[in-house]
Amino acid sequence: MEKFVGKWELAENAGDMRSYLRHLNTSESDIEQFSSILTDIGKLCQQAVLEGDDDLLVTVIHDGEVLDEDHLKLGTNFEAKTHDGRDIIYSTTIDGGVLTIIESGAYEATTIxxxxxxALYSKLIAGKGDNSIVVERKYIRV
Incomplete structure (x- = not known):
């Protein structure tokens, strides 16, 4: 988990963020608000802080403003709410240096x-199988 700790700035984004957000059943107004922010190279950052041995606090920041915070608890399932109040369950694992976050409930998504x-490489997958939407991202440590 320690290698994920730090501040990471978005450097590359490949894929259609709007389609990804639609696949998560995100409202059109939220898609309008967030799709450009979530692909804003050089201004979107993730900051990860280790809390104890197995908890990672990930904060998403755009142009200095905190957009979201998630407490990722390694090896456990835990309930959370999306920014618009939908219930989801997180499952977070690490295997061979790869961190996998599975979100289920209001939608199905996997982040690897x-x-x-x-460099931090992130693959966002909305849905499963042939109907899934994939967005690949590269962050650089700042």
Whole structure:
């Protein structure tokens, strides 16, 4: 978990964030608000802080403003709410240096993250199988 700790700035984004958000049943007004923010290279950051041995606090920041905070509890399922109040269940695992976050409930999504040097690679997958939407991102440590 320690290698994920730090501040990471979005450097590359490949994929259609609007389609990804639609696949998560995000409202059109939220898609309008967040799709450009979530792909804003150089201004969107994730900051990860280790809390204890198995908890990672991830804060999403855009241009200095906190957008979201998630407490990821390694190896456990836990309930949370989306920013618009929908119930989801997180399941977070780490295997071979790869952090996998599965979200289920109001939607199905998987995030796979891996650190190589000063780069964090993130694959966002909405849905499962042939109908899934994938967005791939690269962050650099700042």
């Amino acid at each position: 993250m891996e650190v190589e040097g000063d």
